[in-house]
Amino acid sequence: MLAKRIIPCLDIKDGRTVKGINFVGLKDAGDPVELAKAYAEQGADELVFLDITATHEKRKTLLDMVEKVAKVLTIPFTVGGGISSCEDVAQILKAGADKIAINSSAVRRPELITELANRFGSQCVVVAVDARETNENWEVYLNGGRIPTGIKLIDWLKEAEKRGAGEILFTSMNHDGTKNGFANKALAEISEMINIPLIASGGAGEMRHFADAFTEGKADAALAASVFHYKEIEIPELKTFLEKNQIPVRI
Numbered sequence: 293m294l295a296k297r298i299i300p301c302l303d304i305k306d307g308r309t310v311k312g313i314n315f316v317g318l319k320d321a322g323d324p325v326e327l328a329k330a331y332a333e334q335g336a337d338e339l340v341f342l343d344i345t346a347t348h349e350k351r352k353t354l355l356d357m358v359e360k361v362a363k364v365l366t367i368p369f370t371v372g373g374g375i376s377s378c379e380d381v382a383q384i385l386k387a388g389a390d391k392i393a394i395n396s397s398a399v400r401r402p403e404l405i406t407e408l409a410n411r412f413g414s415q416c417v418v419v420a421v422d423a424r425e426t427n428e429n430w431e432v433y434l435n436g437g438r439i440p441t442g443i444k445l446i447d448w449l450k451e452a453e454k455r456g457a458g459e460i461l462f463t464s465m466n467h468d469g470t471k472n473g474f475a476n477k478a479l480a481e482i483s484e485m486i487n488i489p490l491i492a493s494g495g496a497g498e499m500r501h502f503a504d505a506f507t508e509g510k511a512d513a514a515l516a517a518s519v520f521h522y523k524e525i526e527i528p529e530l531k532t533f534l535e536k537n538q539i540p541v542r543i
Contacts, residue, residue: 295540296506297337297513298527299491300520302327304343304373307357309521322521324357329364331520334527336367337542340461340515342393342420343373355387362388370418376404378411385412393461395420396434399441399448402455409456418491419457421448423478424465430478437465445478446485453486460486461515463493469518471497479509491515499525499533506539 302309302324309322328339341361343354358371371384372393381392392412398405398419408417422437423430423445430445449460462482464475474495483490489512492505496516505514519525531541 293540294512295337295542296511296534297491298335298502298530298541299338299340299513299515300327300331300336300527301340301342301493301515301517302361303517304341304354304357307354325360325364327521328361331527332365332367335531335543336527337513338368338370339365340370340372340393341389343371355383358384358387358389372418372420376401378407381408381412381416385416391416391418391459393418393420395422396439398452399432399434399443402451405452405455405457409458414456414458414488417457418459418461419449419452420461420463421445421452422463422465425475425478433465446482449482449486453488457488459489459491461491461493464495467495468493470495471501471519473497473501474505474509474511474514476504476509479505479511483510489513496525499530502530503534503537503539506534 304324309324309327331339362369368390370391370393371389375381375392375394376397384392405417405419422433424433432441432443432445432448433439434441467475472495474492479492491513492509492511493515496519502514505511531543534541
């Protein structure tokens with residue numbers, strides 16, 4: 293079995309790391325560069341950097357911040373926010389990213405996934421999806437969870453894979469920031485339906501939640517923010533806990 297990955301996420305707004313609950317009520321969580329450096333030193337497997345207001349504000353990702361973060365990292369680095377073209381991706385990769393994450397732009401123009409996969413390789417293309425569950429139906433949302441689409445989650449993920457996505461980053465808006473655990477039922481259903489790696493996001497509150505995402509949710513990686521930013525969970529201790537629970541991780 294492949295090692296499961298632990299991925300801290302930096303949600304960036306106005307040059308600072310922020311975190312909220314259910315996508316609202318954002319609070320400052322620290323300097324992105326300092327946090328990135330600390331996570332690399334602590335043994336994080338990858339880092340995700342999301343410029344969370346870039347699409348809503350109709351602007352591009354903060355390239356200068358991407359460069360500063362990339363300089364302190366020794367682990368794979370994924371950047372998302374405001375990406376809508378091959379040119380955007382070329383600039384972000386030049387700034388030091390290893391992978392890019394697209395969300396709203398991919399839903400609005402699914403051909404973008406294929407264009408990026410063809411030019412940069414599927415391994416570079418992460419399709420991020422924000423979805424909310426209502427009456428057991430999962431619906432895809434755009435612009436940082438602001439706009440409902442009417443698109444069913446599973447339908448979109450199947451299409452994203454077909455078009456060349458190399459990985460899926462699924463965030464449950466219902467679970468985001470609640471610290472009550474990941475959307476394991478949905479994760480398990482998704483993992484059965486797609487053949488590319490699945491990153492769980494939204495809901496981490498304790499170490500057991502990560503274990504559950506890997507066992508019950510069948511996720512390949514688990515992403516979290518506030519529990520790492522505020523040192524509620526330390527990555528070395530988390531990995532030790534997972535290893536003791538027979539979950540393969542890189543120590």
